[in-house]
Amino acid sequence: MTELNIQIEELISQNANDFQISKVFKNYFKNYVASIDTTLETTGGKDFFVKHTKHTDKFLILLYKYILRKNFGSYQPMSSSVPISLIALGSYGRQQLCIYSDIDIMILYEDIKGYNLKEIMEEFITLAWDCGLKLGSRVHELKEVALSVEQDITIKSSILESRMIFGSKYLWYGYENVLNLIRKTNQKEFVLEKLEEHKQRLLKYPLKMEPNIKDGFGGIRESNMMYWIANILYGTTDTKTLIGTEFTEEEYRKYRQSLEYIFQVRNALHNIARKKQDQVTFDILPELSTKLGFKNTPRHTKDRQCMAKLLTCLHIIHSFTATMVKKFTRGVIFKAENITKLKEHRYKKNLYIVENTLYTSFNAKQVTLNTLLKELIELPAKVTRFDRSYIYYASKTKLPKTQTKELQKNIKAMLYKKRLYPVIKLIYNAGLFEAILPSTKKIIDQPQFDGYHQHPVDVHSIATLKFAEEIKDPYIQEIFNSLTKQQKSITKLVALFHDIGKGRPTDHHIVGEKLFKGMGLSFGFDEEHTKIGARLVRYHNMMSYIATHEDIYSEKTILNFVGLVKSELALKMLYVVTYCDISAVGKNIYNSSMASLLKQLYTQTLPAFENEDLLNESARRVAKQNTIKNLKRYKELPNLVKKKIMYISSNQMFLILKAEDILDIAIKAKDVNNYIYKIMNTTHLTIRIIRNVPLNLGYLLGKLEFLNIASMNIFKLYDNKKAFYISFTEKVDDEDLPFIEEVIKSSFDMSKTTKSAAPIIKKENIKVNCNHTAHLASMSIVAKDQKGLFAYIAKIFDDFNIEIESAKLHTIKGYAKDLLLIEKNGNFCGNQDDIIDLMCTEDKIEKAE
Numbered sequence: 001m002t003e004l005n006i007q008i009e010e011l012i013s014q015n016a017n018d019f020q021i022s023k024v025f026k027n028y029f030k031n032y033v034a035s036i037d038t039t040l041e042t043t044g045g046k047d048f049f050v051k052h053t054k055h056t057d058k059f060l061i062l063l064y065k066y067i068l069r070k071n072f073g074s075y076q077p078m079s080s081s082v083p084i085s086l087i088a089l090g091s092y093g094r095q096q097l098c099i100y101s102d103i104d105i106m107i108l109y110e111d112i113k114g115y116n117l118k119e120i121m122e123e124f125i126t127l128a129w130d131c132g133l134k135l136g137s138r139v140h141e142l143k144e145v146a147l148s149v150e151q152d153i154t155i156k157s158s159i160l161e162s163r164m165i166f167g168s169k170y171l172w173y174g175y176e177n178v179l180n181l182i183r184k185t186n187q188k189e190f191v192l193e194k195l196e197e198h199k200q201r202l203l204k205y206p207l208k209m210e211p212n213i214k215d216g217f218g219g220i221r222e223s224n225m226m227y228w229i230a231n232i233l234y235g236t237t238d239t240k241t242l243i244g245t246e247f248t249e250e251e252y253r254k255y256r257q258s259l260e261y262i263f264q265v266r267n268a269l270h271n272i273a274r275k276k277q278d279q280v281t282f283d284i285l286p287e288l289s290t291k292l293g294f295k296n297t298p299r300h301t302k303d304r305q306c307m308a309k310l311l312t313c314l315h316i317i318h319s320f321t322a323t324m325v326k327k328f329t330r331g332v333i334f335k336a337e338n339i340t341k342l343k344e345h346r347y348k349k350n351l352y353i354v355e356n357t358l359y360t361s362f363n364a365k366q367v368t369l370n371t372l373l374k375e376l377i378e379l380p381a382k383v384t385r386f387d388r389s390y391i392y393y394a395s396k397t398k399l400p401k402t403q404t405k406e407l408q409k410n411i412k413a414m415l416y417k418k419r420l421y422p423v424i425k426l427i428y429n430a431g432l433f434e435a436i437l438p439s440t441k442k443i444i445d446q447p448q449f450d451g452y453h454q455h456p457v458d459v460h461s462i463a464t465l466k467f468a469e470e471i472k473d474p475y476i477q478e479i480f481n482s483l484t485k486q487q488k489s490i491t492k493l494v495a496l497f498h499d500i501g502k503g504r505p506t507d508h509h510i511v512g513e514k515l516f517k518g519m520g521l522s523f524g525f526d527e528e529h530t531k532i533g534a535r536l537v538r539y540h541n542m543m544s545y546i547a548t549h550e551d552i553y554s555e556k557t558i559l560n561f562v563g564l565v566k567s568e569l570a571l572k573m574l575y576v577v578t579y580c581d582i583s584a585v586g587k588n589i590y591n592s593s594m595a596s597l598l599k600q601l602y603t604q605t606l607p608a609f610e611n612e613d614l615l616n617e618s619a620r621r622v623a624k625q626n627t628i629k630n631l632k633r634y635k636e637l638p639n640l641v642k643k644k645i646m647y648i649s650s651n652q653m654f655l656i657l658k659a660e661d662i663l664d665i666a667i668k669a670k671d672v673n674n675y676i677y678k679i680m681n682t683t684h685l686t687i688r689i690i691r692n693v694p695l696n697l698g699y700l701l702g703k704l705e706f707l708n709i710a711s712m713n714i715f716k717l718y719d720n721k722k723a724f725y726i727s728f729t730e731k732v733d734d735e736d737l738p739f740i741e742e743v744i745k746s747s748f749d750m751s752k753t754t755k756s757a758a759p760i761i762k763k764e765n766i767k768v769n770c771n772h773t774a775h776l777a778s779m780s781i782v783a784k785d786q787k788g789l790f791a792y793i794a795k796i797f798d799d800f801n802i803e804i805e806s807a808k809l810h811t812i813k814g815y816a817k818d819l820l821l822i823e824k825n826g827n828f829c830g831n832q833d834d835i836i837d838l839m840c841t842e843d844k845i846e847k848a849e
Helices: 002-013 018-034 036-042 045-075 117-130 142-151 153-160 169-184 187-204 220-234 249-273 285-291 302-329 338-344 369-378 388-395 405-415 421-429 438-443 457-469 474-481 485-497 508-523 527-538 542-549 555-565 568-585 592-609 617-629 639-646 651-656 659-670 697-703 734-746 789-799 829-839 841-848
Strands: 084-088 103-109 135-141 163-167 346-348 351-354 357-359 675-681 685-691 709-716 722-728 766-769 776-784 804-812 815-823
Touching: 002 018, 002 045, 018 036, 018 045, 018 117, 045 084, 045 103, 045 117, 045 163, 045 249, 084 117, 084 169, 103 117, 103 142, 103 169, 117 135, 135 142, 142 153, 142 169, 153 169, 153 187, 153 220, 163 169, 187 220, 187 302, 220 249, 220 302, 249 285, 249 302, 285 302, 302 388, 338 346, 338 351, 357 388, 369 405, 388 421, 405 508, 421 457, 438 457, 438 508, 457 485, 457 568, 474 568, 485 508, 485 527, 485 568, 508 527, 527 568, 542 555, 542 568, 542 592, 542 804, 542 815, 555 568, 555 592, 568 592, 592 709, 617 651, 617 659, 639 659, 651 659, 651 709, 651 804, 659 685, 675 734, 685 734, 697 734, 697 789, 766 829, 789 804, 789 815, 789 829
Parallel strands: 103 135
Antiparallel strands: 084 103, 084 163, 346 351, 351 357, 675 685, 685 722, 709 722, 709 804, 766 776, 776 815, 804 815
């Protein structure tokens, strides 16, 4: 910085113009930013923030001094005599300035005659921008500050973090007096508005596997929030001063250590991205973990270690700040009439239940874990939430060195509570998860990098339990209601512990089964229920896998599935757990398409527990035909039509559809000369077509390649007629329906084609089975998810005159996993090598090269 000062002085003495001088400033700042890599190697976190802030201070002071020199020449007064003060705001004011953060400053002035202040301030801002500084500037006259704050809460928050950089001290002293008044004015309104703003921010940025470390759960904004409230209510500019009065030194130490790690992560993120970057994404994590000094170990990769520590720190920051904000603000937002309300809702000494929430005093005495558990067991079922005061009270519980039999008995009683989720959420938020349930040690803050789960293992597991107590699917709720009280409890425990084996080198399904058995033994669960629960943990994702990847109308598939679940009771419990597990992954993962597949698998499997012969395809077809014959509409049909319905070619139609639906299609097909169609667009788009003339399926799907297909069934009827049921994963806008209608009509022109890039499919990822059933062959394909993938395959099949009976199309973790069932008409199995050659364009390209 001294060298820069000398350069500027030389240029001024040489009467250099503004452009030449601004170029020197700009080059200096550019070189400084480029050298930050080296600085970060020895300095991280708060230390770097302070150094970077001080360096920025000096640079801004030099810019300002140059402007003063330029305007006053040889008659330049002392800087403190000019009625301008440069004041740092926001993160810059807190001395937490990151590499690519905006530099927020206020140019404070007093309009004194004799100074050309407007020109000085404008030139300073322009020069700062010309130098490449990301300056966020406010210009306020001293007398206007209080009014500006009243109009905007954001300005008030920023101003609370004011720090003088340079300029008139006299003006700064006046500003400090205004600040003191601002802190004391409308405190309650400020607190309430800030609390609501903070709540909305956390709803927008919840804890996910790619966390936002600035605005999200446990991020820097949560720390800021605590500072703002402490500043307003206690007048402190350093929360450390509240040690001993509002929190202990140990509590503050853990919080500050966690915050320091977040600072290090943020510095590294900015440095890697070369821009403002506050989200830890999967693609940036490998370089981030290396920069932070993590190394791969035999048990855990550096990425996993880095993310696990980050998740732990975010939890500590959130827990501490949320508790302290509640503690700080309880006095200012307290209403006198609440005293009467609390007395009315007193549950026990120091315990109050108001609107299903349990409250206690922040000064409640520490109790043993046994005492806490007894208190939780006895709570009425109406308690669905725990206030921060109770979470804080629970977090201070005295923990035993070992679990006594009495403690284990109380843990079991707690786990069998009718409303388990609120209690589990409490012990998790209070940091008691591992102490009460030791087998959960490895899943706490355990990242999931599979591209499917959106939350860490612990958060996902607790969310799965929540869905078990808040089932939204009426059909699954009915099944859950049919279980006994104990069966419901075990189902919920499987939901909670289904991923308990994660975080270990062995397959988490196998480890989870052992851990569940061990837990059942130590807590004294019923032996039979423990056995069922452990089996369900072992196979907890098999139902969703089979429903989305296999032919659920195949006798072999169903018998294999039955061999896994063993009993009708286990099937019911697994169905509920599968619903909860998928729902907990994220919004819209459990959708109408997934619900339909799971329900079909469940209803196809149930008969096997009564009589395995009912799984035989021929027997199921005959049973469905007999049901159709008993329908009133069928009996009223002409005998010729009745005969045609019984001889419908498609076996799958009788296996998949209800009797009423089969009859409905068959009757509609009777009068079809060319084609009819129906478009449904409620929860998702479905197209139904019955045709008597050829349908250009490759063209139809090619024109609709912007939509993801969920499933397709093609039923061969009678008189050469076919029914097509094509379901997509999403709903379309109503204004798109005319376009879809036009595409359907155009698809009966067999000369039409579509141009689309050939997708990449590898031969080793295609599996063909020409003996899938007596009537059907199967082809399974795994490929990267690509637009037009199935349309491309359908076009090849059209060219070979191959009849697709049904298609199950599923995308997960960026990969399409498709299962096609193909009619054995002599055109597929004999030509399978040629068909696969045409499908695998990538292999041809590689050979040509």
